[in-house]
Amino acid sequence: MTAIAGFSEMVTRNLRQSGIFAAFVLIVLLFSLLNSNFLSPGNLTNIVLQYSYILILAIGMVMVIVLGQIDLSVGSVVALTGAVAAVLVIRNGAPWWVGALAALAVGGLVGMWQGFWVAYVGIPGFIVTLAGMLLFRGMTYRVLDNVSLSPFGGTYYDVANGFSTNGWFGGYGVDVFTLVIFGLAVVGYAVSQWRTRMGRIAYQQVVESMPIFVAKIAVVAVVVMAFGYQLAQYRGLPNILILLAVLILAYSVITQRSVFGRHIYAIGGNLNAAQLSGVKVRKVTFWTFVNMGLLAGVAGVVFSSRMNGAQPSAGNMFELDAIAAAFIGGASTTGGVGRVTGAMTGALIMAVMSNGMQLMGVPQSIQQMVKGLVLLLAVAFDVWNKRRADAR
Amino acid sequence: MTDATRVPLLSMRGISKRFGGVEALAGVDLDVHRHEVVALVGDNGAGKSTLAKMVAGVLTPDTGLVEIEGVPVSIPTPAAAHALGVATVFQDLALCDNLDVTSNLFLGRELRDARGVRDDERMEQVARQILRDLTSRIPSVRVPLAHLSAGQRQSVAIARTLIGSPRIVVLDEPTAALSVAQTAEVLMHIEGLRDLGLGVVLISHNMTDVRSVADRIEVLRHGRNNGSFDARTTGYERILGAITGAVRADLGVPPVAAAS
Structure with a gap:
């Protein structure tokens, strides 16, 4: 039987791993609230x-x-x-x-x-x-x-x-090359997550439910692309x-x-x-x-x-x-x-x-x-x- | 009987080993044939584990001759032992708690694909196959060992011996930490190894286990041979006598002919 784990179960099961990421996100949020410059491109x-x-x-x-x-x-x-x-x-x-x-x-x-x-x-x-x-x-x-x-x-x-690669693909105010690389990274992440998930299902191991899985990838994609966009606005990669x-x-x-x-x-x-x-x-x-x-x-x-x-x-x-x-x-x-x-x-x-x-x-x-x-x-x-x- | 079956699978002659001032083994002989389970018994410190470690390539004898299928060999490392077809289950369960079942089964002998890259998929398939053959109750080959019970860990340790089709299997106290049901499972597995034509050396304190599964019982006492007995016909008292020293091997107990 392929088990589908709920959100809370996933969190408790991977407490150590998710804990460290959660801490990271919290710290970033905290500093971005305390200082408006924190998330600036520079x-x-x-x-x-x-x-x-x-x-x-x-x-x-x-x-x-x-x-x-x-x-x-x-x-x-x-x-x-x-x-x-x-x-x-x-x-x-x-x-x-x-x-x-x-x-x-x-x-x-x-x-x-x-x-x-x-x-x-x-x-x-x-x-x-x-x-x-x-x-x-x-x-x-x-x-x-x-x-x-x-x-x-x-x-x-x-x-x-x-920033040697800046301007390779051109772009006004944003470096297109940077965005392309970050886009590729997101796609690569999604594909590897999907393959891991398929492997786990094939071996009848616990996986997240589909909405959580999609949400996880979407969140990562948004965060990564936001980071990439900020870099692209500054001087690129x-x-x-x-x-x-x-x-x-x-x-x-x-x-x-x-x-x-x-x-x-x-x-x-x-x-x-x-x-x-x-x-x-x-x-x-x-x-x-x-x-x-x-x-x-x-x-x-x-x-x-x-x-x-x-x-x-x-x-x-x-x-x-x-x-x-x-x-x-x-x-x-x-x-x-x-x-x-x-x-x-x-x-x-x-x-x-x-x-x-x-x-x-x-x-x-x-x-x-x-x-x-x-x-x-x-x-x-x-x-x-x-x-x-x-x-x- | 043909020559091939009369030549012992494993033959050790005059094996001696000293640790500083302590004489762990002094001129021990041991023969193991195909389709044979030889039990190595003796009191604590009799030298059983020392002998097992020599077969496994962990220790090397100071003096003495080791032959595998009539060919003199030296076994300097565990890897050399494995190359010679010797598989060992150690008393202190040589398993890594932080690794999963498959990783433990193949530790030190990982499969690689044509490009020389670690082949996780094939290792997992083989692991699943072997555990199925052993009818073990391991939930998944991807579980870290830390999450398994003592019996399940022992199954993994024994399953390790089947990787790479060995000729000789050495089991050092395989049932020491197990429940009755788990012990029965392990003993059944030992019989399975014998049926496959392997030579098995079983080190144990438990006379009931030894007598239920062994063909021959070799007694060690103070690092010396102290009698060889047919497991089916020899009484419990006599073996105990040899272990404790109440009966001396050189005083009237005739060694039983090895091949059975």
Whole structure:
């Protein structure tokens, strides 16, 4: 029998997932009421640009956390990779892509270094990356000779600040290309939801009733198109949003549809079982850290491009933002649970809160306190929800 | 009897293993034939699980010879064991609570399609087929293990052994945490494995289970062989005597000829 779940049942069944989205929507509504500029084209674009590197880091971080590890070094790695790019591009006049590739390579090497210690020597990721946090921060100071380098300018600057696709399809006052891309995204979402629904029906699993299903897609479509329209009114599609979309899609597939992804979940869920089942625990652990290093390299490029330079103290505390994003997005502290999409929502909640509070002129000190409490409450909600599920 | 049936499916000779100062196994022999359920019994710490882990590729023996169908093999990893056709159900249920039934069945041996991409659809079909064969009461192959009962989890663990058509199945305390009805189901499944022509090693504390399903009972005591008994004809007292040490294997209890 195909069961059809009512609205309230859907909400309770997916409380964790729907809870995080509901919280996100509430926060956006709250800030848009408190500040008329919040949903303006310029500010929406700004949110995307301002927190893109946290989103990129959160993708790698949620994988590390699902594995049952943690990475405290990513802030320092962002600084180091940005510094390497700056030295090559600004000091030595290398082309922008040489700097970007070098940053990625350094990120990959850092990941290999940390992956080696965690996977093959067996030192907890907490310790290895705490050491890495100091090590790579120190290296950043050495690479930069204790001074800041700026400006990148040119193409490197455009990576995080440009709108390269603006005007491809023309349009007056609105960028048609942006609207087309968002339209395609909505269609893609609807199709994938429909296929999931058909699959569930074929396997006689619970699905929402048709009106709720249609309403859900309609709401998503309206929200996404509204966002796209606002961006199109400003300067079109930021380069960084394209990069983010590609990364999120690619990593959703890797984590949910690949053997490697499943092995990450298995190791985090039950290390012993994974080992006994023939999962190559060391290899998977190693490559998960290499991946984190690479993504930290990407974030390093984006951040240095955004700042148009490299500072020795860049990326300070980024690791905490990325970790908070993963946990707010539903990752479990014990490993084995968490999704890229959840971490993205978590990161966006952090981004929207920071941006909204900044617009309202809330002092930095209060902002920190609010973010700390949100993290605590999100994880407390998770724990409460799990206990409730166990009691059932 | 032809040669092919006389060569044991699994033959272990003079297996020894030390953990630091502790001698877990000292020169243990074990033979398993096709169509045979061999029960490995013994008190706590007798070395049963250590022996099972060697067959499963989790531990490697310090000394001794392991042969599968007459070919000397080494089993360094669980993956190697699987490649050799050995499937194991571990005492501490090697399952991931956060993954669904299909993922657990195929963990570490996921099917891939022609392009090398994980083939979820085919894995689900096979999973459904296997669970149907086992007449297990799993609501759906997409349920996470955390939502299943102890008996259902055990069914999944046993179903795992059928993935990739193994020759030898090792079951470490498969009925330890089960109700009477669930135990009966597991025992029926073990008989099913024997009928398929597999060699089964059953490790258990439960003499009733052992005597109802095993063909031969091998007793371990302090890491040594302490008697081999025909399960159907040997009395409960004698086996218990061998387990506790009241009867010594080398003092008058003749080992029963292996093939039955």
